[in-house]
Amino acid sequence: MLNNSKWISYPTNEKFTCPVLKKVFQACGEIKKATIEMTSLGCYFATLGGERIGDFILAPGFTSSKRTQVQKYDITNLIKEENELRVTLSEGWFKGRINWRNNQDRPNIYPALICEIKLEYKDGRVEYIYSDENWEVALSKITFADIYDGEHYDANYEEKFIPVKVQDYDRDRLVKQQGEKIIEQETIKPHRIFKTPKGETVIDFNQNLTGYFEISLDAKKGDRVKLSVAEVLDKDGNIYTENYRTAKAEFIYTAKDGYQTYKPKLTFYGFRYIRVDEFPGEIAADNIKAIVVHSDIKRTGYLNSSSPLLNKLFSNIIWGQKGNFLDIPTDCPQRDERMGWTGDAQVFVKTASYNYDVEKFFEKWLTDLRLDQAPSGYVPSVIPQVWGDDWSGCGWGDASTICPYQIYLTYGNRDILKKQFKSMCGYLKYIGSKSTTKYLWTGCEHFADWLGLDAPAGSYKGSSRDDFLASAYYYYSTDIVCKTGKIIGKNVEKYERLRENILNKIRKTYKEYKTQTECVIALHFGIATDKKAVSKQLADMIKANGTRLQTGFLGTPYLLHALSSNGYTELAYNLLLQENYPSWLYSVKQGATTIWEHWDGVNDKGEFWSKDMNSFNHYAYGSVADWVYGVACGINTVEDKPGFEEVVIAPNPTKKLSWLSAKIETRKGTASSAWYKEGDKFRYEITTPTNATVIIDGKEYKVEKGSYVF
Numbered sequence: 001m002l003n004n005s006k007w008i009s010y011p012t013n014e015k016f017t018c019p020v021l022k023k024v025f026q027a028c029g030e031i032k033k034a035t036i037e038m039t040s041l042g043c044y045f046a047t048l049g050g051e052r053i054g055d056f057i058l059a060p061g062f063t064s065s066k067r068t069q070v071q072k073y074d075i076t077n078l079i080k081e082e083n084e085l086r087v088t089l090s091e092g093w094f095k096g097r098i099n100w101r102n103n104q105d106r107p108n109i110y111p112a113l114i115c116e117i118k119l120e121y122k123d124g125r126v127e128y129i130y131s132d133e134n135w136e137v138a139l140s141k142i143t144f145a146d147i148y149d150g151e152h153y154d155a156n157y158e159e160k161f162i163p164v165k166v167q168d169y170d171r172d173r174l175v176k177q178q179g180e181k182i183i184e185q186e187t188i189k190p191h192r193i194f195k196t197p198k199g200e201t202v203i204d205f206n207q208n209l210t211g212y213f214e215i216s217l218d219a220k221k222g223d224r225v226k227l228s229v230a231e232v233l234d235k236d237g238n239i240y241t242e243n244y245r246t247a248k249a250e251f252i253y254t255a256k257d258g259y260q261t262y263k264p265k266l267t268f269y270g271f272r273y274i275r276v277d278e279f280p281g282e283i284a285a286d287n288i289k290a291i292v293v294h295s296d297i298k299r300t301g302y303l304n305s306s307s308p309l310l311n312k313l314f315s316n317i318i319w320g321q322k323g324n325f326l327d328i329p330t331d332c333p334q335r336d337e338r339m340g341w342t343g344d345a346q347v348f349v350k351t352a353s354y355n356y357d358v359e360k361f362f363e364k365w366l367t368d369l370r371l372d373q374a375p376s377g378y379v380p381s382v383i384p385q386v387w388g389d390d391w392s393g394c395g396w397g398d399a400s401t402i403c404p405y406q407i408y409l410t411y412g413n414r415d416i417l418k419k420q421f422k423s424m425c426g427y428l429k430y431i432g433s434k435s436t437t438k439y440l441w442t443g444c445e446h447f448a449d450w451l452g453l454d455a456p457a458g459s460y461k462g463s464s465r466d467d468f469l470a471s472a473y474y475y476y477s478t479d480i481v482c483k484t485g486k487i488i489g490k491n492v493e494k495y496e497r498l499r500e501n502i503l504n505k506i507r508k509t510y511k512e513y514k515t516q517t518e519c520v521i522a523l524h525f526g527i528a529t530d531k532k533a534v535s536k537q538l539a540d541m542i543k544a545n546g547t548r549l550q551t552g553f554l555g556t557p558y559l560l561h562a563l564s565s566n567g568y569t570e571l572a573y574n575l576l577l578q579e580n581y582p583s584w585l586y587s588v589k590q591g592a593t594t595i596w597e598h599w600d601g602v603n604d605k606g607e608f609w610s611k612d613m614n615s616f617n618h619y620a621y622g623s624v625a626d627w628v629y630g631v632a633c634g635i636n637t638v639e640d641k642p643g644f645e646e647v648v649i650a651p652n653p654t655k656k657l658s659w660l661s662a663k664i665e666t667r668k669g670t671a672s673s674a675w676y677k678e679g680d681k682f683r684y685e686i687t688t689p690t691n692a693t694v695i696i697d698g699k700e701y702k703v704e705k706g707s708y709v710f
């Protein structure tokens with residue numbers, strides 16, 4: 001790919017500055033079609049004759065450092081007789097500050113461009129223009145850009161062009177664009193502009209979002225705009241930025257004379273509020289708008305109910321996904337992380353795949369998982385690997401089995417299983433090689449029930465036992481490998497024996513479950529033998545805690561499932577509808593517009609639980625939506641007829657709500673299920689895209705594609 005083109009860069013490595021590479025060329029004749037294929041190490045944006053090429057934000061995206069996606073754009077309409085192509089580069093994810101590596105990696109690799117322009121003339125001639133030593137480069141008006149720290153732009157900076165440096169970087173890394181591009185999705189006007197008690201001017205967009213903003217202003221040369229972003233206000237009503245940790249997330253703009261508009265091009269921010277640190281005059285609503293960006297995934301799932309609080313939770317879950325599906329599934333979009341934490345993606349993948357069409361998105365990310373998985377089978381905790389760990393934790397490494405299997409279930413995609421099978425088996429091999437006990441996973445490091453509320457003082461980890469949780473995930477992933485192998489025609493006897501041995505050993509070793517999360521996992525993974533007793537124990541623990549959960553990252557996604565599968569559906573609803581801390585609706589009542597990382601991100605005194613680990617846009621606990629789709633409204637695909645080729649619709653209503661509805665645009669068509677309380681009874685409205693079994697009050701009805709009322 002791009003075999004005749006050369007990697008070109010600025011001749012020296014200027015930290016965080018953004019070189020602009022330039023090529024002037026002529027079109028000699030009438031153009032039939034013109035295209036450009038291009039990519040960069042770092043991020044790029046390109047213009048031709050001043051017009052932006054394509055709409056891919058932060059191209060070429062975030063991938064394993066082993067590969068770089070190449071983009072192709074149709075530029076026919078931009079070609080004139082005389083053309084100036086400009087491509088501005090930043091260090092981006094490839095080389096910039098991502099994770100805590102502080103730019104120390106790859107000291108000898110510079111942000112670089114490679115591209116090829118193809119001009120097809122109406123008279124049949126074809127002309128190519130390649131990136132090579134005949135290009136020029138200057139440091140650009142973007143005087144600083146970094147994923148975490150924001151962007152600085154100086155409209156008066158004079159670019160001084162010099163010859164580019166040709167670099168001998170490899171072309172083997174080049175692959176076709178695989179994922180969706182990131183694009184601008186919507187704009188939001190300021191909801192209000194106000195002065196805080198500290199006297200600072202703050203703009204509130206009334207929605208925590210991921211993206212950037214566009215400023216428009218009349219200014220004099222040298223006037224400055226300086227903006228800082230925040231997700232929340234503190235209890236006094238002042239802007240709070242400590243939870244961004246070392247991410248500066250700022251914007252500094254030096255104006256030219258006259259009317260001008262600008263939006264950052266090589267960074268993104270997670271924010272609801274903007275503090276106006278400097279602006280020529282008083283800022284007004286017309287001077288700024290927020291621009292939401294995320295991967296170009298299509299919305300497919302909708303939840304709605306008679307409860308405004310629940311509807312806000314549903315909205316927050318959607319915004320959590322919008323804000324964190326930015327080429328990779330990030331943990332959060334604002335602080336100095338924004339990485340593809342595997343555990344977060346794993347707990348949310350089912351909800352994600354109902355809310356949006358994320359098949360391609362996960363195919364891309366799982367390709368990176370495969371590439372970054374070590375020969376030992378160890379799956380890094382963040383994909384793309386930018387963290388440098390060398391161990392997989394339970395529930396995190398299991399993204400390698402759970403995510404592909406869920407994508408298979410939701411979309412009926414067997415190819416993803418074929419592609420990931422080796423990686424799945426490798427992960428099991430890794431566990432086997434590290435564990436200190438055969439058929440269990442013991443003696444290793446884990447994040448475990450991360451942020452569980454039963455954590456010992458000063459710890460982020462809930463008090464569920466590492467070895468139990470790890471062994472349970474070892475069993476669960478082995479089960480997925482068995483099922484996957486069978487689906488794609490592999491001999492899985494070895495794994496079936498392993499699965500049985502793990503199950504026996506866990507049951508022998510762990511006869512009691514000590515926490516809510518341990519009970520949940522034992523029930524949901526089919527480990528508990530006496531389900532009745534364990535579900536009662538779980539229910540009793542929840543009730544003794546004032547009908548409140550204590551679960552963290554591993555227990556929460558399955559909590560309501562473990563209850564409703566064992567006769568405690570009403571208790572599951574009580575947790576879903578609980579408004580006091582800790583609960584999903586607690587954050588809604590505190591004004592959340594996205595899902596919080598921690599149950600008490602803000603406690604009831606208005607204080608923050610921690611400044612280190614307190615994101616207000618962390619989608620993981622939004623995984624509760626899959627219970628609403630799959631249990632409360634009861635829409636499910638049949639496991640051996642995945643992709644909704646055959647459907648089971650088994651709603652589980654509650655009198656606590658007047659109505660609830662769910663709709664999923666599946667690959668086979670619309671599946672929907674709504675129920676309405678009518679006196680003592682319920683009316684059900686159901687639509688199935690294919691043959692379905694509808695189960696109402698325990699009674700089964702076999703129906704064909706169509707809409708039905710029960």
Ligand code: BGC
Binds near residue numbers: 342344
């Ligand atoms: C991230 C999490 C992640 C975790 C590992 C955090 O810093 O934000 O979401 O899964 O580390 O436990």
